[in-house]
């Protein structure tokens with residue numbers, strides 16, 4: 241029989257018997273929709289892990305962002321500052337509220353929103369800032385919170401890619417008005433699709449919970465006082481999430497180990513930058529990143545296609561959102577440069593050290609190093 245060439249995906253979830261067992265329990269219990277004990281357990285354990293009072297599940301990270309914004313009162317006519325280098329959901333959620341996303345540049349060292357550029361983008365209409373903890377590294381929260389305080393702005397941490405990451409010893413999602421997480425299949429933990437809002441603010445939590453369920457009156461069932469949403473998660477998804485959360489330390493440690501392998505095999509190559517980790521940060525390395533800081537024989541896109549020909553899946557860094565047709569151009573040179581030169585390398589629980597060595601050897605070969 242012919243041996244199939246190996247294909248290494250960029251990402252895959254780690255699902256064990258524990259996840260299968262919890263999901264089966266949820267299905268067999270009959271509580272298959274958005275009531276059931278796995279939802280409560282998942283929310284309670286999540287809040288405890290992040291170090292906040294409240295955690296509220298949603299059906300994905302985008303709806304968590306939208307719900308957080310609406311619950312904070314963001315509306316048409318407002319402006320919300322977001323980094324230009326992030327997944328499009330960060331900006332789209334702002335647009336759904338009728339507000340305008342305003343794009344700030346990123347810091348060349350952390351690739352997260354640049355506090356100095358936030359200052360330049362503030363107008364009398366600005367109501368909130370959404371820092372994104374990009375690719376698993378926290379944004380510079382002290383600086384951001386300071387600016388927010390001076391200008392009376394809300395801060396929502398988009399922590400979709402950074403569950404478990406720490407800023408000065410505190411978990412992201414606990415450092416501002418609220419945090420938002422995603423549990424899409426490629427995230428640190430998955431529920432298939434799913435999201436979470438974390439906060440210490442009881443009013444915000446109650447408001448978001450109410451709007452999540454079509455703003456149904458607590459006193460009078462099926463009486464609605466406002467236009468709300470159905471942004472609920474299912475008990476089946478929460479069962480998967482709880483099992484994953486019970487494995488969180490192992491899942492994060494593995495990502496850190498995978499990064500250390502890449503670092504070992506790629507060390508000393510001039511012109512290549514891997515994920516940063518500031519002294520004040522714990523990076524969870526959601527995706528191993530590589531930025532071509534100088535010009536090599538081939539560019540980023542050619543590198544990606546050559547790796548693909550050899551069975552290695554990669555993805556490009558996010559494109560600056562301000563360049564996309566539905567948004568407006570913004571002066572964000574750092575985001576533009578990094579975006580063009582960055583790619584993500586395979587990062588998932590079951591990847592082996594041999595796989596990483598193969599990827600790094602292939603990379604060196606195609607870059608002719």
Ligand SMILES: Cc1ncc(COP(=O)(O)O)c(C=O)c1O
Nearest residue numbers: 300301302327329400422423424
């Ligand atoms: C930074 C960021 N924000 C928001 C989201 C949206 O999450 P979801 O895909 O669960 O809607 C994602 C992920 O996909 C993300 O990477």
